[in-house]
Amino acid sequence: MQIQQTLRGHTIFFKKQPKIISSGTIAGPKESAGIVGNYVDKALSDDMFGENTFEKAECKMLSYAIDQAISNAGLNREQIDVLFSGDLLNQIISASFAARDFAIPFLGVYSACSTMSESIMLASAMVDAGYVNTAVAATGSHFASAERQYRYPLEQGTTRPPQSQWTVTGAGACVISGKGEGVKIINATMGKVVDYGVTDVNNMGAAMAPACAHTLIQHFRDTDTQPEDYDLILSGDLGALGSRILKDLCWEKGFDISNNHVDCGEIVYKVIEDEFQGGSGAGCSAVVFNSYVLSKLKGKLFKRVLFAATGALLSTVSSGQGESIPCISHAVQLEV
Amino acid sequence: MQIQQTLRGHTIFFKKQPKIISSGTIAGPKESAGIVGNYVDKALSDDMFGENTFEKAECKMLSYAIDQAISNAGLNREQIDVLFSGDLLNQIISASFAARDFAIPFLGVYSACSTMSESIMLASAMVDAGYVNTAVAATGSHFASAERQYRYPLEQGTTRPPQSQWTVTGAGACVISGKGEGVKIINATMGKVVDYGVTDVNNMGAAMAPACAHTLIQHFRDTDTQPEDYDLILSGDLGALGSRILKDLCWEKGFDISNNHVDCGEIVYKVIEDEFQGGSGAGCSAVVFNSYVLSKLKGKLFKRVLFAATGALLSTVSSGQGESIPCISHAVQLEV
Numbered sequence: 195m196q197i198q199q200t201l202r203g204h205t206i207f208f209k210k211q212p213k214i215i216s217s218g219t220i221a222g223p224k225e226s227a228g229i230v231g232n233y234v235d236k237a238l239s240d241d242m243f244g245e246n247t248f249e250k251a252e253c254k255m256l257s258y259a260i261d262q263a264i265s266n267a268g269l270n271r272e273q274i275d276v277l278f279s280g281d282l283l284n285q286i287i288s289a290s291f292a293a294r295d296f297a298i299p300f301l302g303v304y305s306a307c308s309t310m311s312e313s314i315m316l317a318s319a320m321v322d323a324g325y326v327n328t329a330v331a332a333t334g335s336h337f338a339s340a341e342r343q344y345r346y347p348l349e350q351g352t353t354r355p356p357q358s359q360w361t362v363t364g365a366g367a368c369v370i371s372g373k374g375e376g377v378k379i380i381n382a383t384m385g386k387v388v389d390y391g392v393t394d395v396n397n398m399g400a401a402m403a404p405a406c407a408h409t410l411i412q413h414f415r416d417t418d419t420q421p422e423d424y425d426l427i428l429s430g431d432l433g434a435l436g437s438r439i440l441k442d443l444c445w446e447k448g449f450d451i452s453n454n455h456v457d458c459g460e461i462v463y464k465v466i467e468d469e470f471q472g473g474s475g476a477g478c479s480a481v482v483f484n485s486y487v488l489s490k491l492k493g494k495l496f497k498r499v500l501f502a503a504t505g506a507l508l509s510t511v512s513s514g515q516g517e518s519i520p521c522i523s524h525a526v527q528l529e530v
Numbered sequence: 531m532q533i534q535q536t537l538r539g540h541t542i543f544f545k546k547q548p549k550i551i552s553s554g555t556i557a558g559p560k561e562s563a564g565i566v567g568n569y570v571d572k573a574l575s576d577d578m579f580g581e582n583t584f585e586k587a588e589c590k591m592l593s594y595a596i597d598q599a600i601s602n603a604g605l606n607r608e609q610i611d612v613l614f615s616g617d618l619l620n621q622i623i624s625a626s627f628a629a630r631d632f633a634i635p636f637l638g639v640y641s642a643c644s645t646m647s648e649s650i651m652l653a654s655a656m657v658d659a660g661y662v663n664t665a666v667a668a669t670g671s672h673f674a675s676a677e678r679q680y681r682y683p684l685e686q687g688t689t690r691p692p693q694s695q696w697t698v699t700g701a702g703a704c705v706i707s708g709k710g711e712g713v714k715i716i717n718a719t720m721g722k723v724v725d726y727g728v729t730d731v732n733n734m735g736a737a738m739a740p741a742c743a744h745t746l747i748q749h750f751r752d753t754d755t756q757p758e759d760y761d762l763i764l765s766g767d768l769g770a771l772g773s774r775i776l777k778d779l780c781w782e783k784g785f786d787i788s789n790n791h792v793d794c795g796e797i798v799y800k801v802i803e804d805e806f807q808g809g810s811g812a813g814c815s816a817v818v819f820n821s822y823v824l825s826k827l828k829g830k831l832f833k834r835v836l837f838a839a840t841g842a843l844l845s846t847v848s849s850g851q852g853e854s855i856p857c858i859s860h861a862v863q864l865e866v
Contacts, residue, residue, distance in 0.1 A: 276720055284846070301652070312638070319661055324536045384612055509621035
């Protein structure tokens with residue numbers, strides 16, 4: 195496992211292994227009823243968070259998570275050198291308006307629901323190379339702002355198909371630093387766009403699973419590891435159906451992840467019923483990873499985790515023009 | 531000027547000074563009639579580029595620019611380790627669908643019209659740190675796809691106000707590498723979000739000028755340089771009015787940039803008439819920088835250039851909800 199190269203295949207090996215020294219999380223009422231409820235910094239009782247629009251609530255959640263991560267690290271805003279953030283809304287307005295609240299450099303990213311792992315990867319690279327001392331990676335989403343942007347007005351009461359997922363209301367952020375105690379970031383596997391031709395915008399799990407399988411297999415090969423080397427292989431928001439497809443695709447290539455794979459979308463809700471296949475959205479893996487999973491890593495219940503958030507890079511325009519759904523997944527390997 | 535620190539203020543100093551070893555550019559008919567016409571790899575006679583929608587034409591232009599940059603470097607796609615790209619369309623579909631054409635790792639960024647300098651900054655950092663050997667930074671825009679997304683349907687024939695700008699149809703890409711001959715990337719100043727409360731979505735120049743002024747002044751202070759140390763200070767797409775505001779704001783802080791400042795938006799069109807304040811869009815600085823300016827750098831007519839692309843981080847939703855326009859500008863310093 196000790197590889198001195200900095201790049202092998204699509205995987206970047208960090209030289210000094212930067213650490214996640216703290217995190218900040220917030221979740222909506224529906225999300226807080228589930229597994230993350232006991233781990234988030236704030237469980238909202240009102241998903242409007244005191245704002246008058248869904249978009250402003252989403253932005254406020256993201257700001258809260260960033261602020262909380264910084265204060266949980268015992269730092270103040272002036273000690274953060276750069277913020278990497280993005281979200282699902284057009285022109286990543288949640289991230290941009292949240293960044294306005296913080297007078298620190300901001301590098302906007304877009305990778306749909308894989309924004310959390312792309313942000314962690316870039317923040318880790320900047321810290322590891324010594325360009326910055328301390329960076330924040332953050333993202334979030336809101337069920338209602340995503341529904342009205344990507345799908346239908348909520349007031350219309352459109353019936354949801356059984357293959358659909360439910361966008362998580364929540365946000366998560368983490369502080370990455372070269373100094374201090376925390377969860378080590380060992381390496382990161384950059385994803386490439388994978389598109390198997392799925393056009394059903396209600397079936398994100400099926401669309402994203404091949405991209406996730408590609409990144410996981412690339413990671414195993416680049417790092418000379420096997421699925422059993424990880425205590426947890428955490429995918430982003432494939433949901434129940436997408437997770438089954440992921441396991442099949444990996445198995446076909448000789449990698450059996452069935453014993454240690456968990457999907458954030460599959461576990462985020464207490465009962466998968468109204469949410470059909472489970473949770474989705476940039477906030478899904480952001481909340482699960484930065485609250486529950488980081489907590490278990492800190493407690494050494496997990497010692498080595500592979501976190502591969504997954505993103506569907508479509509828009510209403512691309513789908514309307516008959517395009518299929520290009521997907522991506524970026525992975526980061528963490529250890530304590 | 532020889533500073534050994536890797537971070538000073540908001541400016542990252544590259545240790546090995548990665549180089550832009552090639553570029554690829556394409557421009558629409560209106561743009562090709564101007565200064566960039568003699569420098570782009572392809573001057574389109576039809577802004578549909580053989581496609582049946584504006585969005586597909588935009589994506590095809592971006593793919594063309596990336597492909598051309600790679601072949602101009604004498605490389606093939608497999609030799610590119612990562613692509614940094616983003617664009618103005620919702621969910622950066624041009625970049626995501628272009629990335630689908632290339633089977634290489636893709637890291638999506640969003641910084642509106644400052645995407646070119648953010649992409650160059652991140653690509654340079656990854657190359658300089660040795661995480662990747664060769665990276666591509668790319669962006670573009672299309673007048674018609676931007677108009678119908680951000681403003682009105684073209685068929686409506688809405689009158690444009692005098693403070694407005696014209697989104698450039700074009701794309702630009704460059705290959706950044708640790709090896710080979712080219713234009714050296716010395717350092718990069720990360721921008722922060724600046725918002726002076728402008729709410730007029732037709733007056734992007736006025737909204738973005740304060741962010742650009744902030745980044746330029748931060749850069750001068752971090753690098754101990756003065757405006758006269760640069761042969762060219764190139765802002766992204768402030769247009770005529772925004773450029774006047776920029777000069778005033780810098781002058782107020784003791785930095786007189788009036789002798790060597792040029793704005794890509796101000797020079798991109800032959801005659802600023804229908805376009806009022808000039809060009810805008812992510813493609814504006816992408817095309818001007820990667821064609822005309824890089825050519826003059828290679829020819830040593832410019833020896834030191836400060837390139838600060840500028841972005842307005844609004845969306846139709848944020849404006850519709852009464853928000854002002856948060857803006858950002860990232861700068862990179864180049865030398866031959």
